[in-house]
Amino acid sequence: xxxxxxxxxxxxxxxxxxxxxxFAIWTLLPIGWMFLSSLKIRKSMFEFPPTxxxxxxxxxxxxxxxxxxxxxxxxxxxxxxxxxTAILSVGLGTIGGYGLSRLDxxxxxxxxxWIISTRMAPIVVVVIPLFYIYNNLNLLNTHAGLIIAHxxxxxxxxxxxxxxxxxxxxxxxxxxxxxxxxxxxxAFRRVSLPLVLPGMGATAIIAIVFSWNDFIFAxxxxxxxxxxxxxxxxxxxxxxxxxxxxxxxxGVVILLPMVTFGVIVKKYLVSxxxxxxxxx
Amino acid sequence: xxxxxxxxxxxxxxxxNIVAVDDVSLEIEDGEFLVLVGPSGCGKSTTLRTVAGLEDxxxxxxxxxxxxxxxxxxxxxxxxxxxxxxxxYPHMNVRENIGFGLRLATDMSKGEIEERVEEAxxxxxxxxxxxxxxxxxxxxxxxxxxxxRAIVREPQAFLxxxxxxxxxxxxxxxxxxxxxxxxxxxxxxxxxxTHDQEEAMTMGDRIAVMNDGKLQQVGRPNGVxxxxxxxxxxxxxxxxxxxxxxxxxxxxxxxxELRSTEREALTYALPAEVGDDLDLTPGDTxxxxxxxxxxxxxxxxxxxxxxxxxxTVDVVEPLGSDxxxxxxxxxxxxxxxxxxxxxxxxxxxxxxxxxxxxxxLFDERGETVKSRVLTDPSTSTRxxxxxxxxxxxxxxx
Numbered sequence: 001x002x003x004x005x006x007x008x009x010x011x012x013x014x015x016x017x018x019x020x021x022x023f024a025i026w027t028l029l030p031i032g033w034m035f036l037s038s039l040k041i042r043k044s045m046f047e048f049p050p051t052x053x054x055x056x057x058x059x060x061x062x063x064x065x066x067x068x069x070x071x072x073x074x075x076x077x078x079x080x081x082x083x084x085t086a087i088l089s090v091g092l093g094t095i096g097g098y099g100l101s102r103l104d105x106x107x108x109x110x111x112x113x114w115i116i117s118t119r120m121a122p123i124v125v126v127v128i129p130l131f132y133i134y135n136n137l138n139l140l141n142t143h144a145g146l147i148i149a150h151x152x153x154x155x156x157x158x159x160x161x162x163x164x165x166x167x168x169x170x171x172x173x174x175x176x177x178x179x180x181x182x183x184x185x186x187a188f189r190r191v192s193l194p195l196v197l198p199g200m201g202a203t204a205i206i207a208i209v210f211s212w213n214d215f216i217f218a219x220x221x222x223x224x225x226x227x228x229x230x231x232x233x234x235x236x237x238x239x240x241x242x243x244x245x246x247x248x249x250x251g252v253v254i255l256l257p258m259v260t261f262g263v264i265v266k267k268y269l270v271s272x273x274x275x276x277x278x279x280x
Numbered sequence: 281x282x283x284x285x286x287x288x289x290x291x292x293x294x295x296x297n298i299v300a301v302d303d304v305s306l307e308i309e310d311g312e313f314l315v316l317v318g319p320s321g322c323g324k325s326t327t328l329r330t331v332a333g334l335e336d337x338x339x340x341x342x343x344x345x346x347x348x349x350x351x352x353x354x355x356x357x358x359x360x361x362x363x364x365x366x367x368x369y370p371h372m373n374v375r376e377n378i379g380f381g382l383r384l385a386t387d388m389s390k391g392e393i394e395e396r397v398e399e400a401x402x403x404x405x406x407x408x409x410x411x412x413x414x415x416x417x418x419x420x421x422x423x424x425x426x427x428x429r430a431i432v433r434e435p436q437a438f439l440x441x442x443x444x445x446x447x448x449x450x451x452x453x454x455x456x457x458x459x460x461x462x463x464x465x466x467x468x469x470x471x472x473x474t475h476d477q478e479e480a481m482t483m484g485d486r487i488a489v490m491n492d493g494k495l496q497q498v499g500r501p502n503g504v505x506x507x508x509x510x511x512x513x514x515x516x517x518x519x520x521x522x523x524x525x526x527x528x529x530x531x532x533x534x535x536x537e538l539r540s541t542e543r544e545a546l547t548y549a550l551p552a553e554v555g556d557d558l559d560l561t562p563g564d565t566x567x568x569x570x571x572x573x574x575x576x577x578x579x580x581x582x583x584x585x586x587x588x589x590x591x592t593v594d595v596v597e598p599l600g601s602d603x604x605x606x607x608x609x610x611x612x613x614x615x616x617x618x619x620x621x622x623x624x625x626x627x628x629x630x631x632x633x634x635x636x637x638x639x640x641l642f643d644e645r646g647e648t649v650k651s652r653v654l655t656d657p658s659t660s661t662r663x664x665x666x667x668x669x670x671x672x673x674x675x676x677x
Contacts, residue, residue: 176367178354181385194371
């Protein structure tokens, strides 16, 4: 029996809380500041120390949705592109991941690594060649173009993730189904696929978050009609000045759906990403 | 119901250069329960999977009923299979699990399917579990559901792939009887794969012993036990294993003697009436084999009317119904199954003896030269001569 050295009890009890508290402040302070600022008039935005109790105003939000340059079309663009990316990534990722999991292929591990390695290139490296290709294919300023760009970056991860989910489904289940009278497709459709649904959910969430937050692709490949929210927010920083109130309010509008979504699917996401982490 | 036939089936994994199943020919009669038994990696599961259609035979034919099924999808073979890990669909409840095959592959109405599922569940006494998900069931219950899924389809054949190996010992014995009962009741042709020789002995109408991808022997359980075709079968079937020792055939004044090659562990004089029937030449190397229950042990050398051999008792292992004695015979250890009342002191000299009828002899290649002549010690009635002859010649083949 080795004698374990332990920290004094108060540190053991309150130490983790202190670390977590600091982390929470670090993460939440800018968000809180953004949220409060979006409700303040410009003058009180820069007061120091910042005021926490004040007369809130909704005028930036009002401007945003019913003003001269409403943000609604950009919001729609963001939703369309994010959903498109999610559907494409999950769809192709599921098929690819299934193949990679079930196929008896020599050098399968190398293939899998090669797939995930394409994800390791920085986005800026591919932006210029992709721009050139898109220009020739008339994909610039289209939703499809942006969806394809986002999908190329999400797909390796989606394939990789879905492969690990399929790896967790015992092959005997499909064999049992095939003996029970299913074709290979039916065994996949009716047995394996329902079992990886949490995985598909997790993959979709990751794709949506990536697409929703992407700035570089959207900035380079879109113009006015197809701009997404992050680009729209950046355009509020103009040569004549920065519309701080609008920037803050737009930030909140970008963040809010993701936070809501995150809270709703939290359980789902965690169960998806940790599925099979422990042998049952 | 159907007869299943394997005709020179070979399964080779070319990538890995492994011959998993090597020229196996086997016929399973309509309604018969055949157990494929062998150590792990002997090719028994692969053989079963070629019948199921989950693997394709590299060479040879598999037929079920009148149909040659090579190349047919599992779904077109009209078989049911029970897997080692049960392979229940986790997202379906018991009712859906059992009915899955019927919903998928037949045009039965919902009511008919329901009726069949209820009937199967009743037979297996799992009616009260029908609405539960597999995760909520114990291992034994899951196994019953897996059985239910097999019987509900009324297939031409049942294939069992080590279905009991994940259960604890007590439950395993219980399910063993259950499966045997259901198989008999439905009289569906069955192939049952196991590595457990006891399971094989108790369940099979016939057992087929495999090793290294090759079929070693097929026969009725007692036939295989009493007349193993070779040294491998002799050692594999029976627990504790058959005692063996290598010996050289010598001749002394016309009497054949077997002298253990290793030291002076054992010298056994073959009575003329036994030795004359056997094709033994002095100088041959043979392996002597004796079942633990045929080894008699005493503390005094005069206890036997036949020849006795000196030994040392290493360990006495009480089993309740019997005692197992571990006896040192030169470098080898022999086991003897003796009555529980007999408990000789350990690490002291004792004497063992075995009658010539109990003796098994194997030649250099491990093939059987002589197997046990069966006598029932309690009644002293011999097997009928015809029966003994037949199984002996079967064993020698």
